[in-house]
Amino acid sequence: MSPEPAARNVAVGTPEADTVRLGARIRAYRAMRQMTLRDLAGQAGASPGFISQLERGRASASIGMLRRISGALGLTVAELFSEDEVVGHRLVRRSDRPELPTGPGTRKYLISQRPLQNLEIYSGEFDPGASTGDEAYTHGDSQEILLVLRGRAVLRIGPPESPISYELGPGDSIEYRTSTPHRVLNEGAEPLEVLWMIGPPTPS
Numbered sequence: 385m386s387p388e389p390a391a392r393n394v395a396v397g398t399p400e401a402d403t404v405r406l407g408a409r410i411r412a413y414r415a416m417r418q419m420t421l422r423d424l425a426g427q428a429g430a431s432p433g434f435i436s437q438l439e440r441g442r443a444s445a446s447i448g449m450l451r452r453i454s455g456a457l458g459l460t461v462a463e464l465f466s467e468d469e470v471v472g473h474r475l476v477r478r479s480d481r482p483e484l485p486t487g488p489g490t491r492k493y494l495i496s497q498r499p500l501q502n503l504e505i506y507s508g509e510f511d512p513g514a515s516t517g518d519e520a521y522t523h524g525d526s527q528e529i530l531l532v533l534r535g536r537a538v539l540r541i542g543p544p545e546s547p548i549s550y551e552l553g554p555g556d557s558i559e560y561r562t563s564t565p566h567r568v569l570n571e572g573a574e575p576l577e578v579l580w581m582i583g584p585p586t587p588s
Contacts, residue, residue: 404441409464411439413457416502417584427456458504458524458585481507489514495579504585508578510535510570520544520565524586530568531557535576541566562586 414424421432421439428435429452437443438453445453447461454464481493489511496505504526508516520540530539532552540547541560547567550558560566562582570576 403444406465407439407441410435410453410457413459413464414439417457419456419584424453424456428452487514487517490516496585502583502585504580504582506580506582508568508576508580510537510568510576510578512570512573512575514576515569516567520547520567522565523562525561525563526582526584526586527559528562528566529557529559529579529581531555531579531581533577533579535570535574536572537576537578538569538571539566540569 410424414421421435425432425435428449430449434443434445435453438445450461450464454461457464476495476497481495482497484492484494484506486492486508491509493507494505495507496503530537530552532554534554537552539550539552539558541550541558541564542548544565547565552558568578
């Protein structure tokens, strides 16, 4: 465990505004993720007492500690400091979905806009013969649901040496942990479109 930064006490009646706002955002995102102080502290390499002080605006943290805290919350440091409201209504047209880098023959779009709150949702499009990659992958340890919207998908899940294969058609879904190696393939002759729904969001 990395050494935690020393807490900086602030007079109860005169906390610094920026420190208080940052602490309130950390507390709000932790509550959204349904994480305890101990959960966040363990992932960030700090003590629960320090995280409590930070959330109340009575301590400051190094940039390294803030990177670990934001990573544990599924955020970037910039998102942690953003002045945007933690909650609100955010409309995204299909044509405006942010496209993420993927492999040949695939397109992946972020539907749940950043900063991610309780849920992480992606849309994926696969040309015939395309896949999420040559190898199965993992990310965090959250609940993930794969839902097929169009075409037929093959999900291979489990240890690389002995994965289980599932074939899913339109409307079919399957649920698993993101810590389990998984891989999506389009072995059909038609385009494939899927949704991934993950909660809570996994670290970047």
